[in-house]
Amino acid sequence: MGSFIGYRCSICQHEYLPGKVQYNCPHDGGNLDVILDYPTIQKYVGPHQILESKEPSLWRYLPILPVSEVGYYDTPFHRAGYTPVFSTPGLGKEYGIADLWIKDESRNPTASFKDRASAVVVARAREIKADVVVTASTGNAGAALAGMAAAIGQKAVIFAPRTAPPAKIAQLLVFGAQVILVDGNYDSAFDLTIQASQEFGWYCRNTGYNPFTAEGKKTAAFEIWEWWETIHQGTVKPKKLAVFVSVGDGNIISGIHKGFKDLYALGWLDRIPRIIGVQAEGSAAIANAFRQGTEEIIPVSANTLADSISVDLPRDGVRAVRAARETNGTYITVKDNEILGAIAALGKAGIFAEPAGATSYAGFVKAAQAGLLNSDEAVLVLNTGSGLKDVKAAMQAVHEAPIIEPNMRALKQYMKK
Amino acid sequence: MGSFIGYRCSICQHEYLPGKVQYNCPHDGGNLDVILDYPTIQKYVGPHQILESKEPSLWRYLPILPVSEVGYYDTPFHRAGYTPVFSTPGLGKEYGIADLWIKDESRNPTASFKDRASAVVVARAREIKADVVVTASTGNAGAALAGMAAAIGQKAVIFAPRTAPPAKIAQLLVFGAQVILVDGNYDSAFDLTIQASQEFGWYCRNTGYNPFTAEGKKTAAFEIWEWWETIHQGTVKPKKLAVFVSVGDGNIISGIHKGFKDLYALGWLDRIPRIIGVQAEGSAAIANAFRQGTEEIIPVSANTLADSISVDLPRDGVRAVRAARETNGTYITVKDNEILGAIAALGKAGIFAEPAGATSYAGFVKAAQAGLLNSDEAVLVLNTGSGLKDVKAAMQAVHEAPIIEPNMRALKQYMKK
Numbered sequence: 001m002g003s004f005i006g007y008r009c010s011i012c013q014h015e016y017l018p019g020k021v022q023y024n025c026p027h028d029g030g031n032l033d034v035i036l037d038y039p040t041i042q043k044y045v046g047p048h049q050i051l052e053s054k055e056p057s058l059w060r061y062l063p064i065l066p067v068s069e070v071g072y073y074d075t076p077f078h079r080a081g082y083t084p085v086f087s088t089p090g091l092g093k094e095y096g097i098a099d100l101w102i103k104d105e106s107r108n109p110t111a112s113f114k115d116r117a118s119a120v121v122v123a124r125a126r127e128i129k130a131d132v133v134v135t136a137s138t139g140n141a142g143a144a145l146a147g148m149a150a151a152i153g154q155k156a157v158i159f160a161p162r163t164a165p166p167a168k169i170a171q172l173l174v175f176g177a178q179v180i181l182v183d184g185n186y187d188s189a190f191d192l193t194i195q196a197s198q199e200f201g202w203y204c205r206n207t208g209y210n211p212f213t214a215e216g217k218k219t220a221a222f223e224i225w226e227w228w229e230t231i232h233q234g235t236v237k238p239k240k241l242a243v244f245v246s247v248g249d250g251n252i253i254s255g256i257h258k259g260f261k262d263l264y265a266l267g268w269l270d271r272i273p274r275i276i277g278v279q280a281e282g283s284a285a286i287a288n289a290f291r292q293g294t295e296e297i298i299p300v301s302a303n304t305l306a307d308s309i310s311v312d313l314p315r316d317g318v319r320a321v322r323a324a325r326e327t328n329g330t331y332i333t334v335k336d337n338e339i340l341g342a343i344a345a346l347g348k349a350g351i352f353a354e355p356a357g358a359t360s361y362a363g364f365v366k367a368a369q370a371g372l373l374n375s376d377e378a379v380l381v382l383n384t385g386s387g388l389k390d391v392k393a394a395m396q397a398v399h400e401a402p403i404i405e406p407n408m409r410a411l412k413q414y415m416k417k
Numbered sequence: 418m419g420s421f422i423g424y425r426c427s428i429c430q431h432e433y434l435p436g437k438v439q440y441n442c443p444h445d446g447g448n449l450d451v452i453l454d455y456p457t458i459q460k461y462v463g464p465h466q467i468l469e470s471k472e473p474s475l476w477r478y479l480p481i482l483p484v485s486e487v488g489y490y491d492t493p494f495h496r497a498g499y500t501p502v503f504s505t506p507g508l509g510k511e512y513g514i515a516d517l518w519i520k521d522e523s524r525n526p527t528a529s530f531k532d533r534a535s536a537v538v539v540a541r542a543r544e545i546k547a548d549v550v551v552t553a554s555t556g557n558a559g560a561a562l563a564g565m566a567a568a569i570g571q572k573a574v575i576f577a578p579r580t581a582p583p584a585k586i587a588q589l590l591v592f593g594a595q596v597i598l599v600d601g602n603y604d605s606a607f608d609l610t611i612q613a614s615q616e617f618g619w620y621c622r623n624t625g626y627n628p629f630t631a632e633g634k635k636t637a638a639f640e641i642w643e644w645w646e647t648i649h650q651g652t653v654k655p656k657k658l659a660v661f662v663s664v665g666d667g668n669i670i671s672g673i674h675k676g677f678k679d680l681y682a683l684g685w686l687d688r689i690p691r692i693i694g695v696q697a698e699g700s701a702a703i704a705n706a707f708r709q710g711t712e713e714i715i716p717v718s719a720n721t722l723a724d725s726i727s728v729d730l731p732r733d734g735v736r737a738v739r740a741a742r743e744t745n746g747t748y749i750t751v752k753d754n755e756i757l758g759a760i761a762a763l764g765k766a767g768i769f770a771e772p773a774g775a776t777s778y779a780g781f782v783k784a785a786q787a788g789l790l791n792s793d794e795a796v797l798v799l800n801t802g803s804g805l806k807d808v809k810a811a812m813q814a815v816h817e818a819p820i821i822e823p824n825m826r827a828l829k830q831y832m833k834k
Contacts, residue, residue, distance in 0.1 A: 174769050
């Protein structure tokens, strides 16, 4: 396509040609936005070609991505994204919202949203002929990188905190990545990964550092746009849409914002939905900044059971603040017990979310109760990962099951209680 | 559609009208096959309508299923099935098979093959206006029932052995089912479930008892047929296909056989693929019968880490023996350490399987090594469930990761080793 024409620093607005930089802004360390040549894209593709595409993955958006032909058909790598959106009027009714939808990212190949970023970064790694891709991860990003890399025979190295949930570590190992656990938190793994990538010449996928992660994540916005267009096909679109996103380092919400901005710039979207970030109270550096009306992100000492969004210093905080501010959205913070309540509520609708995945729903509940939503507003909540990733947390969300002898006498005795 | 016209006992061949029986044959306890009116189906639908359907779920086969319009669009219930088939030439080459494919059932809503059965049984439960659906389960069937039921507000009760993997029990509970763990094995849960369903009037989903489970499972055969048609579109079909299926109680392999038989009877399929059943050595009652050339299933005392296929008395053994015998297939048995090896091998291709899911691949390896496959034969291996369902087993398949201090000195020291 040749529509990828450079980067722009989100802080100083300085622009770079594609070959000139690789990660953050050399001047101020700001996150780089990928610049696409919209007129060129418009020349070759229109919204209808996307909407009519038969490609059941995020690669249906290839013309709006900064990578070229990706190949590897019939692999888990190719089948990332294009996740279902579920209608849950039953859940919404309780809070006066008739139109409540859950986009279920647990249906991705490695069962989390992070497959979107890893697929696009791995595609980029192939283009620049990287030998090794490395990432720091609380688990999901690493599993996604390990899985996407395994699917196409790319070598991957993963640094994760030793405290990551066992299911996530098992995934990393089974996918055959070189896994190194650090006796520290995500932030220390992050710093070590950058040093290692510089010293060993590895291509670094780190979230909030590599500009291609947000480009992968923006595909969720493209899918939300497609879904919105499809359910309103042939009707006037009277409703506004609010999108709830769990926020840790801020890269998912930034990526989604970028996706909507791309669509708006292309003229395919009239109005960007408002984006509402949800953070755990114990890991709320971005929400704090939003509330202070600043873009200065002050680190916290993170403490939440939602491990995927537990982060001291969010690496994509500035753009994450803007995602809410520029779309008339807001930030909500929720307690761990509200997150556990959200796991149970989503489960009763047939959706099994990990703590970070249910955090967005907990934020929706709180926003609805606080009167922050209009009753004629449609709401889409993003579940970012499968509950199978963190069984220990899931068990805290429910009551244990009784154990009985396998006979009718014991069953009847139990049923009487 | 009205194409569901009755049942036929797989043992005595006695036929029953739809309203006359509900579970097994009243004469001899044989499993009932659902009889479809093929001429009626042929009148209303042809293969091309199916192949061109835009429905991304097993409901694309509604005209060949014994339930009518199912509704519940935009729910996990509706999004069961239609799982991807992955090409893994790298894995096959080692064994002289160029065309090796994995159908990945972990991409189902509750991350296992069992969603197919549960979706169709729950659809049936709605039609007969059942208040409660109950099942015995080693975990996956229960999670599938709990998930499908939750998605549409159907009440579900699950009996499982207390030894089921924690992830599976967590799923059951999060989906809001009434879960009762029994201090016994799957077989004792099975018997108790049947007694309870009779006494309390619950609709029983038990595998190898309720004829609709195999009808749900046959949709995997329909998808294999569609995939096979699609990849060979416009070409001569020189190759034969062998399908590897892990076997516990025998219901999946029976369901798949039924699906192919339906397609053959409709004239949509020229030749039924050979079906190769794979059992764990420690739970091989069906393989034993196959090897003895008999349909008499003698119970074993099951002992395998592949919990989903660990069963003393297979409840669908007779049809399972026939699935291999009538298709020129065979039965293979594998050791637990071969299953663990298969988990690691599939992982390196980006597919994370639970032990029972990887058993089929372990069987493929053994069959290839034993020269049971022709080099010009295409092979499809079914992964029946996600590795996230049994992390303990996954960790036995891999080496533990090193833990280091988060600094370059420690990293370099480790890398030197």
